Amino acid sequence: MDFTRFKTAKTQRGFTYAYYFTAASAGKPTLFFAHGFPTPAYLWRRQIAFLEPLGFGIVAPDLLGYGGTDKPTDSKAYVGSGMAQDVVDILDAEGIEKFIAIGHDWGVQVVSRLITYHSDRLLGIALLAVGYLPPMPVGVDFTAAVKDKLGYDAYAYQRFFAEPGAHLTIEKNFDSFFSLVFPLPKSATQPENIWREHMCVDGKTKAWIEGNRTTELVPYLSPEDKDYVKKTLLAGGMEGPLCWYKVFLSGEASADDTKISKEAAIISKPLLFIAFNDDPICLPEIGYEAHAAYVRPKSNLTTKAVAGDHWALLSNADEVNKELLEWIERLSV
Structure with a gap:
């Protein structure tokens, strides 16, 4: 990973983010990568090394709490609406209006709130290991x-x-x-x-x-x-x-989700779900159920599965990269 490609931007909430950036070649979309716990943007190095030379734009931030980005210790700073706005602020700083959002682990929470708050900015969504996380009702364990x-x-x-x-x-x-x-x-x-x-x-x-x-x-x-x-x-x-x-x-995420309407929770953009078959925590069937309930029309949904545990994007990177590229190339963007 070429660390000289990292830049910084300050968001409306006052947080400074560090993010890996490569501008897209003519005719190519920008790919936004959201990592999870406990890795910074470095998690995506094998996907970036594969997709960047093909001309795709890359925006891969160290998300809040990680790497070169600010690390608040008040959990309220990590609500979905706030982090989704932070992402949009970074993309606005680069003049990127439309993009493909790709998430893994807790990065899927960020992408899920981009869906519910900023769907108009999305060309497509790819979720790895973890399926879509719809608004969480208050009081539900x-x-x-x-x-x-x-x-x-x-x-x-x-x-x-x-x-x-x-x-x-x-x-x-x-x-x-x-x-x-x-x-x-x-x-x-x-x-x-x-x-x-x-x-x-x-x-x-x-x-x-x-x-x-x-x-x-x-x-x-x-x-x-x-x-x-x-x-x-x-x-x-x-x-x-x-x-x-x-x-x-704590329930703070659920309280934040009360701002999301039922209509906004529906996924109307093309979605790729790559399940990792050997993950005992983020089981594929949980993602399958969420997508069956929220993706409209059903033809927008593409589901793939690869061998490997939660970290198959590293251990089985070639297969994951192949599935990502084939899906991206089928999008009308």
Whole structure:
């Protein structure tokens, strides 16, 4: 990733964002990339390396709490309406009116609020691993609903991430945290399904990190990749990134969503969903259900699936890139 391509812009809310930028070639659309937890825009390096030489414009910010962007510790700063406006402010600074939005993990929350607040700016939407996140009704415990549906507590880890002081525990035992978030797959030498057994059981995420348990590095990350992510996260601290969970579990995100009308929640632009079949937390069927309920007309929806866990955009980058490119090229933009 060419770090000399990063620029900064100040948004209407007063936050300074750092973002990777390449102008589009004539006739090519701009692609906006929204990363999730716990990586900055660096997450998208394999997609950018593939798509940028083809002439596509690239806007890939370090989202709020990450990298070179501001890191407020008040969770209210992370509500969807505010972050969607921040994105539009960045694109306005570059004179980009229309764009294709691509999200992964919590980046899908940002893209989902671009849909509900700024649909007129979108040429298309691509969601990886996580499906569309419609407005969350006030008082609904989404984590409990998912537990009832799946039969296990898929979002148990989020309760630890939202605890006071969780950022200090993670910072102290960062290598343990990294081993858990980027898990080695189950194998003859590693018999556990790490996410299923330690992210999806109440108390186990905290126990793993407090116990400072570590594993070997996954094959799709180099030591240099890990060093970069570790350096940027520890430099800014983990309190900001964990606010993405706090705003969700506190009900502040739901309160913010009350501003969204039923009509605005409908997806009227072409949408690509790339499911990652081996992800035990962001299961494909949850995305399938959301898209069946909200995409209109149904012909706007394209669904693909690839092997790999939550990080298939890194481990199976060639396949993910192929699906993205084929879909983008079919769009009438």
